[in-house]
Amino acid sequence: MLKNKLRLHYTHLRDLLTEEEHKEASIALANRSLSIPIWDKNYFHLFLSIPEKSEVDTSFLLTILQGRDKEVIIPKMLPDRQLEHYLLTDNTPLQANKFGIPEPLSGITVDPKKIEVVFLPLLVFDRKGYRVGYGGGYYDRFLAQCPESTVKVGLSFFDPVEAISDLNDHDIAMDFALTPKASYEF
Template sequence: MLKNKLRLHYSHLRDLLTKEEQKEASIALANSSLSLPIWDKNYFHLFLSILEKREVDTSYLLSILQGRDKEVIIPKMLPDHQLEHYLLTDSTPLRANTFGIPEPLSGITVDPKRIEVVFLPLLVFDRKGYRVGYGGGYYDRFLAECAENTVKIGLSFFDPVEAISDLNEHDIAMDFALTPEASYQF
């Protein structure tokens, strides 16, 4: 299926989730992360959620990362569909951008090559590990800057589709994807 059709369909399905369903699924996703072979790593990149859009609530995953004394890096959107990456500390000031995404205003920037694990926002993914996001290409550009061995993990409320039919040369496959009911390795 084409990305645009998948984007529309799964955005609609996600909008139908109740706040309680969103919360329970987000907790299940965070708990599923504990079974992944990533906990020997130190630098974890995590997106902060837009809860009004029924995204996966990453605050539960953030609690796990902080409880395990991991360095958490969060993104800030820049012009030209680029991301800048900041170490999240107790003193990192955050403010929602025009899309409603909480972002750092300032702080310590981190080179993408240092990031060992990236948790990826997505709407849906396929059985080969490719994802459909919002279509801006921010994460595809970011992942191209990361080290080759960076572990890429998608977080989804929904099971995979068979295949995304309009992949391009910039699409980068994930290593893992988590849903509330299962984990997938690619």
Template sequence: MQKDQLRLTCLQNRNNLSQSQVEAESLKIANRCLGLPIWDGFFYHLFLSIPEKKEVDTSFLLTILQGKDKNVVLPRVKGKGHLEHTLLTDSTKLKISSLGIPEPVTGLSVSPETLDVIFVPMLCFDIVGNRLGYGGGYYDRFLSQCRPDAKKIGLSFFGPLTRISDIEETDIPLDGCVTPERYYAF
């Protein structure tokens, strides 16, 4: 299936979830992450969820990262198609951006090459690790700047599709994806 049609279908599937389903499934995803072999890193990049879009609620994962005393790095949109990355500290102030994304206002900038694990937002993924986002290319540009050994872990309420048919050369595949039911390694 082509990306444009998939986006509509995936958004509709996610919008059909109740708020209690989003919360319960997000907690399952966070707990499943505890069993992954990713906890020896130092810098973990985490997107903050947009509740109105019924994204995976990453607050549970944030609690786990903080409990493990990991350095958490948050994205902030910096111009069209580009992200800036900020270390989360006790003094970090968050603001809802014009895109509806909770973002750090200011803070210590972190280079993408520093990151060990990146939790990646998505609408869906396929059985070989290709992901589909909202279509702005923000994460593909960002992931191309990360070290090749940095783990790119998707978070999804739903299992994989057979195939996303119009993958481009600039699309960066995942190393794995966590769903409420299981972990998919690629």
């Protein structure tokens, strides 16, 4: 199926989740992260979710990361469809951008080459580990700057589709995808 059709369909399905279903699924995803082999790493990149968009609530995953004394890096969108990356500390000031995404206003920047694990926002993924995000290409550009050894972990409320029919050369496959019910390794 084409990315645009998948985007529309899974955005709609995500919006149908009740507040309780959304919370339970987000907690299940965070707990499922404990079952994949990433916990020997130190630098974890995490997107902060947009509550109004029914995205996976990453606050539960953030609690796990902080509880394990991991260095958490969060993104800030730049005008040229690039991301800048900041170490999340108790002193990192956050503010929602024009899309409603909480972002750091300032702080300690982190080179993508230091990032060992990236949790990826997505709507749906396929059985080969490719994801459908929001179509801006921010994460594809960012992942291209990371070392090949960086572990890429997608977070989805939904099981994989068989295939995404319009993949591009710049699409980067994930290493793992987590859903509330299962973990997938690619």
